[in-house]
Amino acid sequence: MKPNIIVFPGSNCDRDIHVAIKKTTGQNSKMIWHKETTLDNPNLIILPGGFSHGDYLRSGSIASRAPIMKEVIKKAINGTPVLGICNGFQILTECELLPGILMRNKNMNFICKYTFLISKYENNWIKKNYINKVISMPVAHHDGNYYANKDVIEKLNKDNRIAYQYCSDIGTISEENNINGSINNIAGIFNDKGNVLGMMPHPERAIDVSLGGEDGINFFKTFFEKLG
Amino acid sequence: MMTTLDQAIELGLNEDEYKETIKYMKRTPNITELGIFSAMWSEHCSYKSSRKWLKTLPTEAPWVIQGPGENAGIIDIGNNLAAVFKMESHNHPSFIEPYQGAATGVGGIMRDIFTMGARPIANLNCLRFGSPKHVKTKHLLSGVVSGIGGYGNCMGVPTIGGECTFDKGYNGNILVNAMTVGIVKKDKIFYAKAGKPGSPVVYVGAKTGRDGIHGASMASASFDADSESKRPTVQVGDPFTEKLLLEACLELMETDCIIGIQDMGAAGLTSSSVEMAAKDNNGIEIDLDKVPVRETKMTPFEIMLSESQERMLMVLKPGSEEKAEEIFKKWELDFSIIGKVTSTQHIVLKHNTETVADIPLEPLANGLIYDRPYKINVNSKSIEIPVSNNWEDALLTLIENHDLCSREWIWQQYDHMVMGDTIGMPGSESGVVKIHPIDKQALAITTDCTPRYCDSNAHTGGMQAVCESYRNLCSVGAVPLAITDCLNFGNPEKKEVMGQIVDAIRGISDACTKLSMPVVAGNVSLYNETEGKSIPPTPQIGAVGIIKNTDYQLFNIIKNINNQDIIIIGKTKGHLECSIYAREIENIEDGCPPNIDLDEELKHGKFILNLADLNLIDACKDVSDGGIGIALAEICIMSNIGCEIISPKDININSWLFGEDQGRYIIISSKSEEIIKKASDIGINASILGKINGEYFSVNNNSKISIEKLANLRNNWFRNYFSNKQ
Numbered sequence: 001m002k003p004n005i006i007v008f009p010g011s012n013c014d015r016d017i018h019v020a021i022k023k024t025t026g027q028n029s030k031m032i033w034h035k036e037t038t039l040d041n042p043n044l045i046i047l048p049g050g051f052s053h054g055d056y057l058r059s060g061s062i063a064s065r066a067p068i069m070k071e072v073i074k075k076a077i078n079g080t081p082v083l084g085i086c087n088g089f090q091i092l093t094e095c096e097l098l099p100g101i102l103m104r105n106k107n108m109n110f111i112c113k114y115t116f117l118i119s120k121y122e123n124n125w126i127k128k129n130y131i132n133k134v135i136s137m138p139v140a141h142h143d144g145n146y147y148a149n150k151d152v153i154e155k156l157n158k159d160n161r162i163a164y165q166y167c168s169d170i171g172t173i174s175e176e177n178n179i180n181g182s183i184n185n186i187a188g189i190f191n192d193k194g195n196v197l198g199m200m201p202h203p204e205r206a207i208d209v210s211l212g213g214e215d216g217i218n219f220f221k222t223f224f225e226k227l228g
Numbered sequence: 229m230m231t232t233l234d235q236a237i238e239l240g241l242n243e244d245e246y247k248e249t250i251k252y253m254k255r256t257p258n259i260t261e262l263g264i265f266s267a268m269w270s271e272h273c274s275y276k277s278s279r280k281w282l283k284t285l286p287t288e289a290p291w292v293i294q295g296p297g298e299n300a301g302i303i304d305i306g307n308n309l310a311a312v313f314k315m316e317s318h319n320h321p322s323f324i325e326p327y328q329g330a331a332t333g334v335g336g337i338m339r340d341i342f343t344m345g346a347r348p349i350a351n352l353n354c355l356r357f358g359s360p361k362h363v364k365t366k367h368l369l370s371g372v373v374s375g376i377g378g379y380g381n382c383m384g385v386p387t388i389g390g391e392c393t394f395d396k397g398y399n400g401n402i403l404v405n406a407m408t409v410g411i412v413k414k415d416k417i418f419y420a421k422a423g424k425p426g427s428p429v430v431y432v433g434a435k436t437g438r439d440g441i442h443g444a445s446m447a448s449a450s451f452d453a454d455s456e457s458k459r460p461t462v463q464v465g466d467p468f469t470e471k472l473l474l475e476a477c478l479e480l481m482e483t484d485c486i487i488g489i490q491d492m493g494a495a496g497l498t499s500s501s502v503e504m505a506a507k508d509n510n511g512i513e514i515d516l517d518k519v520p521v522r523e524t525k526m527t528p529f530e531i532m533l534s535e536s537q538e539r540m541l542m543v544l545k546p547g548s549e550e551k552a553e554e555i556f557k558k559w560e561l562d563f564s565i566i567g568k569v570t571s572t573q574h575i576v577l578k579h580n581t582e583t584v585a586d587i588p589l590e591p592l593a594n595g596l597i598y599d600r601p602y603k604i605n606v607n608s609k610s611i612e613i614p615v616s617n618n619w620e621d622a623l624l625t626l627i628e629n630h631d632l633c634s635r636e637w638i639w640q641q642y643d644h645m646v647m648g649d650t651i652g653m654p655g656s657e658s659g660v661v662k663i664h665p666i667d668k669q670a671l672a673i674t675t676d677c678t679p680r681y682c683d684s685n686a687h688t689g690g691m692q693a694v695c696e697s698y699r700n701l702c703s704v705g706a707v708p709l710a711i712t713d714c715l716n717f718g719n720p721e722k723k724e725v726m727g728q729i730v731d732a733i734r735g736i737s738d739a740c741t742k743l744s745m746p747v748v749a750g751n752v753s754l755y756n757e758t759e760g761k762s763i764p765p766t767p768q769i770g771a772v773g774i775i776k777n778t779d780y781q782l783f784n785i786i787k788n789i790n791n792q793d794i795i796i797i798g799k800t801k802g803h804l805e806c807s808i809y810a811r812e813i814e815n816i817e818d819g820c821p822p823n824i825d826l827d828e829e830l831k832h833g834k835f836i837l838n839l840a841d842l843n844l845i846d847a848c849k850d851v852s853d854g855g856i857g858i859a860l861a862e863i864c865i866m867s868n869i870g871c872e873i874i875s876p877k878d879i880n881i882n883s884w885l886f887g888e889d890q891g892r893y894i895i896i897s898s899k900s901e902e903i904i905k906k907a908s909d910i911g912i913n914a915s916i917l918g919k920i921n922g923e924y925f926s927v928n929n930n931s932k933i934s935i936e937k938l939a940n941l942r943n944n945w946f947r948n949y950f951s952n953k954q
């Protein structure tokens with residue numbers, strides 16, 4: 001089994017995540033073109049960052065109807081781990097594997113910078129010793145302002161499905177550290193089964209101190225360790 | 229139908245040029261033919277005013293693979309790889325329509341790079357706006373920045389650096405210069421050529437529309453009050469299509485289908501077909517009915533002169549059409565065989581089975597060359613700048629100045645990390661990207677020019693631009709290799725402007741020769757003037773260097789704050805004429821720019837690289853605008869630590885802190901004795917300014933400003949500007 005990276009026209013972080021997974025875990029990923037209709041025995045399906053179909057119409061909406069997505073949705077429902085980063089997160093909300101939507105950033109500008117993140121629960125991607133520990137990963141998006149109605153947010157909270165929240169360097173979650181206007185500073189969420197993760201920050205860019213951070217290393221290592 | 233002189237003038241040709249077209253045609257050209265002549269003979273395409281002088285630039289070195297004359301310059305960077313780069317202007321379109329103008333500027337320069345087979349790995353841009361107080365500046369700045377980001381971010385190419393300054397001289401004519409660097413395997417470089425007669429000519433990419441028709445001529449004319457009405461001549465960018473075109477072209481380039489390839493940039497289908505066919509003394513025949521169009525009833529004139537974006541022209545090996553088409557179909561792009569290479573040495577266009585144009589290629593490809601009269605005006609009058617002793621107020625004012633403050637507001641709108649190779653962020657002396665997938669090697673890239681020096685003395689200004697780029701490369705531990713220029717000037721038909729062009733080129737030439745940085749690519753943008761007023765001469769330089777081992781890369785942020793001395797390399801005389809201090813504190817903009825000593829530049833640069841190799845440097849920064857005061861404040865702010873310095877007694881404190889003497893670097897090191905000794909052994913002026921310590925910028929132990937205060941002032945200018953606090 002191997003990670004399957006779905007490549008849409010306009011994806012531009014597909015190579016980056018391939019390199020990051022190889023470098024941090026030694027795993028070789030398979031690139032899958034969006035027009036294909038079968039996956040290649042995936043232990044993880046990745047929807048990479050980028051501007052699929054130019055982000056025309058709505059970010060992620062056209063990609064969510066790609067031929068391969070039927071298969072991705074089927075596998076996701078059956079429990080295969082799925083990771084959507086940035087544009088991938090947008091695609092996951094558009095195909096309703098995850099609730100809510102990602103709107104334009106509150107300052108209306110594209111934002112590219114390192115952000116501090118905190119997670120409160122253990123899961124596939126986060127080990128016990130990383131709970132409530134501040135980590136740092138970069139974001140690069142125009143549409144990262146997460147929104148869902150009150151009931152959904154309550155449910156996400158109750159079920160421990162909020163994966164990451166934007167915070168300060170000491171872990172304070174406040175409006176001041178809310179880089180894009182997301183409700184409850186949400187940077188990433190899980191589906192109800194916990195196998196589908198959508199997140200705006202880019203772990204694949206934080207894999208070396210020289211690149212500005214290395215918290216992405218643990219992110220990938222944890223997942224493949226837990227997978228066994 | 230025959231054309232008239234009036235029509236020729238409307239298309240940008242003068243009377244003599246119109247007569248030339250008749251001479252070459254041996255008859256009066258029709259409107260399509262005249263349009264083709266006017267585009268190919270425009271300043272933008274033919275470099276007719278500057279070519280005589282561009283030929284004098286040094287273009288050779290053992291590592292140069294391709295010098296000027298192609299889509300971009302190419303240098304050898306080892307490991308069977310080459311770096312491909314160029315800078316280009318998109319000034320007039322960006323002033324008329326800032327978002328699309330800037331976006332298509334970025335798209336155009338990236339196409340120049342991947343046309344040659346290279347994957348773009350970094351973008352940079354140099355922006356010159358009018359006074360921040362000018363009514364249009366806010367709108368232009370925000371539009372240009374979003375346009376650059378909009379295009380580059382979608383393409384997935386990191387924007388890793390550049391410049392942005394403000395001067396009232398650009399109130400009516402801003403500058404947007406975009407640079408792209410790409411990487412190609414040395415044996416997989418592609419050129420614009422046509423091969424043998426009979427080979428199919430193929431059009432790929434986006435469809436042709438009515439946007440940007442005759443844009444090259446617009447770029448070759450001065451602005452007047454009606455320029456706003458030229459908005460329809462600005463092209464509209466579609467970065468998604470360009471991303472597909474990039475991937476499709478690179479995929480096709482992996483095969484052996486392509487003979488020659490050329491992007492459709494300025495003057496669109498006209499220049500691409502002429503340049504390819506003329507290269508091997510061939511001819512070309514195009515059936516305009518086969519050109520994919522997105523609007524009905526387009527005339528031959530419109531099809532040939534449209535500057536619709538994201539299009540390429542290729543000559544394929546006969547028999548490989550099907551294989552190539554399959555790749556473009558996969559990427560959902562148009563693919564159409566529109567003609568063939570011939571042996572006629574003419575370009576022949578067919579439309580509705582009729583011949584609508586038939587022009588000999590030679591005069592089109594060779595263009596015109598003018599020896600325009602010039603007059604060199606040098607402001608050689610040295611003046612006295614009054615100075616006070618109040619360094620605190622001066623530093624507080626300067627750190628918050630629009631030309632010296634942090635540009636984070638701009639570069640946070642650019643994806644500067646995509647591709648996962650950026651190891652020198654915007655805000656560094658140079659942008660640095662790893663050479664994927666070579667371990668521990670990186671390219672350093674910088675763009676530089678100081679227009680206020682050029683305005684006073686174009687020769688010194690030209691030299692200074694090259695020298696500053698040289699220093700910026702050395703400051704990150706990179707060996708400087710080569711440059712591209714982008715020469716932005718006013719109307720060359722004015723003797724004084726032509727004099728600035730000649731003088732700046734001489735300056736660039738002198739510095740490049742001395743520093744062994746050949747000019748491998750370039751672009752000229754003239755007629756940058758509005759209602760008779762020319763911009764300050766702006767010979768923009770983009771330079772590329774190589775870091776051979778990233779373990780020895782240098783940073784402007786201090787890694788280890790303990791026991792560090794501050795050392796200055798180079799002599800500080802306190803030159804305040806043409807400085808930002810003189811402009812902002814004393815309100816004086818006259819005088820001479822600082823002197824450039826090329827021997828010293830070379831010696832100091834090599835010394836820095838030597839210290840880097842010996843691992844003696846903790847942090848390094850060149851000293852430029854705002855002098856020692858600003859350079860040191862930036863190091864302290866970025867490292868979040870204070871400094872304690874002592875000023876020499878024989879010089880006024882503000883001249884010392886804010887003078888802009890050239891050839892200087894600040895080094896932070898715990899091995900200061902060793903460095904000073906090494907410097908003195910080879911006759912380099914080096915001294916200790918003080919040490920890194922505390923939370924204050926402290927001078928002579930008796931006055932100080934907190935670093936936090938400086939940081940807030942430096943970081944807030946753009947935010948305040950856009951929240952209408954200024």
